[in-house]
Amino acid sequence: MSPTPASTKERPAWQALATHCKTLDSVGLRDLFAEDPSRGERLCVEAAGLFLDYSKNLVTDATLGLLHDLAVHAEVAERRDAMFRGERINTTEGRAVLHVALRAGPGDTLVVDGEDVGPKIHAVLGRMAKFAERVRSGKWTGHSGRPIRNIVNIGIGGSDLGPAMATEALLAHSDRALCMRFVSNVDGTDFAEATRDLDPAETLFIVCSKTFTTLETLTNARTARHWCVQALGDDSAVARHFVAVSTHADEVAAFGIDTRNLFEFWDWVGGRYSLASAVGLSLMIAIGPENFRAMLAGMRSMDNHFRSAPLHANMPVLLALLGIWYSGFHGCQSHAVLPYDQYLRRLPAYLQQLEMESNGKRVDRDGRPVDVPTAPVVWGEPGTNGQHAFFQLLHQGTQLVPCDFIGFARSQNPLAQGVHHDWLMANLFAQTEALAFGKTAEQAAAEGVPADQLPHRTFPGNRPSNTILAEALTPHSLGALIALYEHKVFVQGVVWNINSFDQWGVELGKALAKQIEPELTSASEPTLCHDSSTNALIHRYRRWRNQG
Ligand code: G6Q
Secondary structure, eight states: OOOOOSOSTTSHHHHHHHHHHHHTTTOOHHHHHHHOTTHHHHSEEEETTEEEEOTTSSOOHHHHHHHHHHHHHTTHHHHHHHHHTTOOOBTTTTBOOOGGGGGOOTTOOOEETTEEOHHHHHHHHHHHHHHHHHHHHTOSBOTTSOBOOEEEEEOOGGGTHHHHHHHHHTGGGSOTTSEEEEEOOSSHHHHHHHHTTOOGGGEEEEEEOSSSOOHHHHHHHHHHHHHHHHHHTOGGGHHHHEEEEESOHHHHHHHTOOGGGEEEOOTTSOGGGOTTTGGGHHHHHHHOHHHHHHHHHHHHHHHHHHHHSOGGGOHHHHHHHHHHHHHHHSOOOEEEEEESSGGGTTHHHHHHHHHHHHHOOSBOTTSOBOOSOOOOEEEOOOTTGGGGTTHHHHHHSSSOOOEEEEEEEEOSSOHHHHHHHHHHHHHHHHHHHHHHHOBOHHHHHHTTOOGGGHHHHOBOOOOOEEEEEEEEOOHHHHHHHHHHHHHHHHHHHHHHTOOTTOOGGGHHHHHHHHHHHHHHHOSSOOOOOSOHHHHHHHHHHHHHHHHO
16 A cells, blocks of 8 residues: 555545536536436445435536545555455554454454454354343343343443444344343433332343443442442342453453453454444343344445445445545535434434544544544434424525435334334435425425515525435344444545544543542642633532532
8 A cells, every 4th residue: 555645635636526526516406417317316326235325415427436536546445455454554553443353254264463353253252142042031040040131231432332322223123021221421320310220130230341441331330239239238249240341351350240251352343343242242132142143244244345346336435435525525514314213313323423433533644634624523313303403404504414314114113004104204205305406486486485585485405415225124234334334434534544443532531530530529628730710610519519
């Protein structure tokens, strides 16, 4: 691979796009669809059971050609292959990035530091499956011999968002007799509310932490241990009510969890890319090993597509390039993810971490300033709820917000002979149409809108969106969807020439909190050396805290 130039903006492919963008000022989606009646059938791609329609984007064939050139010049294919080869592409942490190995097929070879990691991945998956079956069948009993009915995953960030999102997404495929809870926040309310109606004798905690040193997780885990031991009256209860997921057996043992109850993963699995590892144990217990394997198969199927499809017909590459087109050339600073499926309620939060923690960077892989905008703010809510709230801004606001609409042809809950679902999907299609084509003043006037109201009741259109459809929300399609976005993030990171796999930006606040906590709790008034705002806030907190 050739050394990457310092400036992304100065690259010929970027410059060509900048020039091209100016020529599109007067081109709208109405014209593009009128000029090419087959555009809606042409600008789409199907892979791993997902169908992507990207025709309602502000692009011409020339735009797509230039975006393709950008990907070629950024060596997307070469860098993708380096990731799959297990090279240490996470340079600031000196690690390989091999979450794709977690879902490789039994016969596939994926090598890290000369070792084929397949056998150990499958060994852990096998142990997880055995354990999950024991819990699901009631054979794994608590300290007092009662079967486990409640599973509480304690973890945060990458050790929470994936399993929490996927467990909710696959509720319809879950054992409903089990009660699944997720505790992440150091705010005691999270633990208190998650456990208030649970019987400790029937509750299993999964302490999920790659490092096993994370403040929030260890604080919650200690509280959980106290809650459990106090109720069951015996320290040895921990053995039946706590298991761990981590890369650090020593820390797990130091916490007091028997390492026979440890499900391990490896440092080449990044937190936010770890759902397919033992971090997915809570999910596997909820949906069963077979469904978990179906999710892995969905991921694998998207991995294979990403690895083999030509860049111009490669779904993650297309999503990535379209995102770059809007942030880099249209000034878009946010991106909405709009799942038209209530089960995907947590998907926007999951993708928020995936995209913003991976690509919210301002220096390139060599530490030089990046001279183009990187990750936008990712946000969203399920449809149709969002339509009655923030869609106003999407349709008529002053910002351009590209959107991903995600929907399914068949509902898990086809109430009233499918009436609910047909309305849901009618709304999805209607929104993408309204955003793209809007309503002109002439159309509104023809509908009888009074002249003085026309400015308020016209819709500019030209608001871009992708539509992702699958037949149904299943473990397989969810897996494909997750891998799709993982690879989208990867491609964007390559084009922006940033390291998508570190997260140094979360460290400073953590370090300061460690310094401030004793200042909040010390018996004597501390001497504070912060700025005047932080000092005054700490003083006020101490005053009010101690009055209560
Ligand atoms: C994810 C991040 C971060 C991490 C959490 C939890 O990519 O690294 O969100 O997952 O900070 O870390 P532990 O799993 O080590 O507790």
